[in-house]
Amino acid sequence: MQRKEFGLGDVVQMKKGHPCGTNAWKVIRMGMDIRMKCTGCDHSVLLPRTRFEQRLKKVLISAKKVESQE
Numbered sequence: 240m241q242r243k244e245f246g247l248g249d250v251v252q253m254k255k256g257h258p259c260g261t262n263a264w265k266v267i268r269m270g271m272d273i274r275m276k277c278t279g280c281d282h283s284v285l286l287p288r289t290r291f292e293q294r295l296k297k298v299l300i301s302a303k304k305v306e307s308q309e
């Protein structure tokens with residue numbers, strides 16, 4: 240299983256887009272919960288980390304291009 244890498248400030252694509260028609264979310268808070276903001280309408284959503292990882296499709300723009308070798 241491939242681990243999804245994401246970090247603060249990344250723009251990510253989710254399995255399901257926002258009803259406004261945009262499917263690009265910016266990660267604005269990391270922690271137990273992840274807060275992400277729709278880049279289309281600025282609506283922000285708070286998701287538990289596990290939920291976020293399940294819904295994450297891919298990282299569109301990586302804010303920090305650091306590859307961790309774990």
Ligand SMILES: [Zn+2]
Pocket residue numbers: 257258259260261277278279280281282
């Ligand atoms: Zn939106």
